[in-house]
Amino acid sequence: MRAHNREALHRTDAAWLDARWADASTRVLVVSGGRVDASGGSVPWLSSAQAQALAPHGERILLGQRDGRTRFAVLADRADVAGGTDDWIGLRGLFGLLAVGDEEASEEAPWLFHAVGLAEWRRSHRFCPRCGGDLLPRAAGHELRCARCGRSQFPRTDPAVIMTITTGEPGGDDEAVLLGRQASWPSTQWSSLAGFCEPGETLEDAVRRETYEETGVRVGDVTYFGSQPWPLPASLMVAFTGRATSREIHVDGAEIEDARWFTRADLRAGLEDGSVTVPRSVSISASLLTDFYGGPLPGGDIRPR
Secondary structure, eight states, rough: OOOOOOOOGTTTTTTHHHHHSSSSTTTEEETTTTTTTOSSOOOBBBBBBHHHHOOOOOOOEEEEEEEEEEEEEEOGGGGGGGOSTOOOOOOOHHHGGTTOOHHHHHHTTTHHHHHHHHHHHHHHHBBBTOOOBBBEEEGGGGGEETTTTTOOOOOOOOEEEEEEESSSSSTTTTTTTEEEEOEEEEEEEEOEEEEEEOOOOHHHHHHHHHHHHOOEEEEEEEEEEEEEEEETTTTEEEEEEEEEEEEOOOOOOOSSSEEEEEEEEHHHHHHHTSSSSSSSSHHHHHHHHHHHHOOOSSSSSOOOO
């Protein structure tokens, strides 16, 4: 995924914002309640005139620029969207359009994560947490200032870890990855472990703690893999690989219903016959599993964690 220039220095420049909004090349994503209209089978970028017609009372949010084109989001109440939003879908439903390996589709992910992340922030920050006053938007949607006490609020991101924990000879036939499943998932679905970082805790220690709490497996070495914004509602997923120092599994029975070690042969067999399904979308969990497997995973798609 390729980042865009967020143009933070222009967020308070009304003349620049108006000029970019009026430019014929500008594209706009209308978001209502964290949902967008993807009925056409793709991310629905509109011209500014089309966005204005669809959501005339929506709030204009600057996303930024890439390749000479400016993009905005418009945040609109459901009742203010022409034609309604009953068939609009949330970010999870869009993941099928953002498959790993599809460069054009994955280029949309940073824009979507930015737009939906801000929309989710606005939904959860309706009033000032200090005095309860009304919050007024500033800085092209990236700041909220209390009309009563003047305190500013900015988007917050909660750090979370996601990890593939392995055992066995690295690269060998016996090397296996630890995957878990929640009780609410389909019986075939498995995924890498994940959890939130707690106050006063390093990310590496969060990997070790979460793995042990959920599965009873101890982890030694932990190595950074990558990161991904995850606006569901406001997280940053920080991915790691780790080496287990124990193999015996004792699931917590709360967050995790079951956990298993999968060799590459186990994954291949399960994915090919459909008895195992794993994340396939732009989710970094899919990238972690692809990295462990050493190439594209066989079998069909499933929604991401």
